[in-house]
Amino acid sequence: MLEILLQPFQYAFMVRGMLAAVLVGVVCAVVGTFVVLRGMAFFGDALAHTILPGLAVGYLVGGGSRETLFWWALGTAVVSAVSIGTISRKLRLKEDTAIGIIFAGMFALGVALISSVRSYSVDLAHFLFGDVLAVRESDLIRSAIFGGVVLLLLYAFYKEFALLSFDPILAATLRLPAHFLDLLLVILIAVAIVVSLQTVGVALMVAMLVTPAATASLLTRRLPLIMMWAAVIAAFSGVVGLYLSYYLNVASGAAIVLTCTVGFILVSLGRSLRERFFRVSTV
Template structure:
């Protein structure tokens, strides 16, 4: 089989086309939002929020609503709740995240235990089912994803200042509280959009790993966002093809490709990579030894 056949043969199936488009959109969206997540140290928030929306999914399932709708409503409520608990500083943000994460996840598990067929009907929420994306799911992903990216790019400068210098944001009289809540809600929406592709258990990896790899390869935020989006899109598409040919789950395959790219960047990235730093230390040691001998 030639490389062109390797690429085109899976596209003869409609579910592969839809899965490919969904994987591309989610890869770009998660990676762009992920740059803000890692720059603001919000990885724990992303992980907690991904698990905290479980009650919304189960409630929607029990009520006969679209699962994504329940996840979206509960995700926004959870994000705003975390922001409200930690807003006045009486409770640290990581403490607020831990409280709401544990309580929400426990509620979700309790509700889940009442659903006898949950293993079949809700498994794709936990682990993703990109090959089961319907045309409605695709439009849902595209609509919410485009809205999130539009808001991010429209408020790029304001969010940039808030991420790197909150004090300057206050001096410039930016609506810091509003922007903070907005970022929490955007992360919640991004997680909900990604559920169909990688599921609750793996969505944090898609938020953090491509952005972390891009941080090792770039120095400016626009470049970091662009490189992260490319890594995310490439990881998802490659993982989808691997899942088709190797017969493994799509979500884990996508995450494994992104992790492999991160490890390559961590090892070989110019100036920041492990090998580069080892060579720099060796040169410094050689210079120090030569100066002592002379």
Template sequence: MIASIWSWIVQPLTYGFMQRGLVASILVGTVCAIIGAFIVLRGMAFFGDALAHTILPGVAVGYLVSGGAQASLFWWALGTAIVSALGIGAISKKSQLREDTSIGIVFAGMFALGIALISTVRSYAVDLSHFLFGDVLGVSSQSLITMVIFSAVVLIAIWAFYKQLVVVSFDPLLAVTLRMPVKFLNNLLLILIAITVAVSMQIVGVALMVAMLVTPAATAFLLTKRLPRMMLLAALSAVLSSIIGLYVSFYLSISSGSAVVLICTFFFVLTWVIQSLRGKRADR
């Protein structure tokens, strides 16, 4: 019995693509969870969803310009994500529109442009499908190196500016009083979210990106209100979901992105039910 379970766990790891996928899943899960804590606490879930969809035209243009070379698609996605993030921020601050309205306009326009570009060439639908729905088992060695580098950039930036980002997120007036560079810090957070979205694109895809950014952090939020502990619990939830989802994808032959997100959702529902039952018992 034990031998068969051990074989069930180890056997997939004999494949190189599974090893790369496991490392990529753990890495992306950690980064998404940590940056997701800020997204959840600042109420930016819609922004994360919109940003994930706005990279689609960048990916399509990159595919067209590069002749289908996969290596360049990340850079186009990253550039589009950063420009879109800063653009949404600028429109929200300089216009009379509410932030969610600005996000909705940019989201709809960019996503429509991406669909229009993809529909012009039929081969796009096949070659770019893993960017829509994720394909962690298709991560190449070069893609993995890129993920490691940019994930490190995000984590180092959060570590370096942690206190400032916390103050700006929870008490903007105090940040102004302390003469913190509020505009720079807000733009930095937008850029970090954009980098995270671009890095995570191949793992969970554009369509399911918001779930990876929000669900682990929301699960952790049900358990604690302290930000450092929330980040740790969110990262643990995301990593565990990524590992289990990867095995589910391998053995059941389903989309890796959907498998990971389903496990994340399961953990959230389980945590919510347990916390709700505890709350009812405490009220008695």
């Protein structure tokens, strides 16, 4: 058993992959807590897909450079997030309508760019489906810096975000800058998504935002504990997923997400059984 646990760490890429999976898991889980509380799962999924044209243009401009791809993806994500809020507010459209418009347009643009130059469509596949084992030291440092900024801002505005999530009427009564805080939150979600791209990819990104936080919400109702449990679940899923990827030879991003999903199923079943037992014992 000890040999099974230690064997992957003989390779530097596995060590970097483990660190990246834990880092991404913690950042996405903490941000994802507010995504779940505010019912923004569709927004997170749409925002992840709107990054596609940024990746395509970044590849063309930088010739495949990871640094260029990261900055173009980040810029595209932030612009898309701001555009959704602006369209919804200025044109008085429902937010899900604005999300659908930006999501469809940006994703179609990304597909068009990728399909027009077939030579790089394969090179971008790891951003679509994730390839945490290809994380380099520079990628890890960049992810740690931006992930740390996201967590720091969430800590600084924790009370405001919590109040807006649980009682927006009281937040308005207290004259909190709701528009600024909403904009800040969507930008933090955008940054978390870009930081996580190489780990789980565009296609599976929403799972890292939603599943750990949803699982944690079944274990406790206190927001700080939900964040803590979500971070633990996501980090644990990242480590277990990488072990499965290593020994079963499956895609690392898919293995991590499937581990998260299995965890959610087990916790939900355990809660159902506990509630049923409690009802029977009180009869």
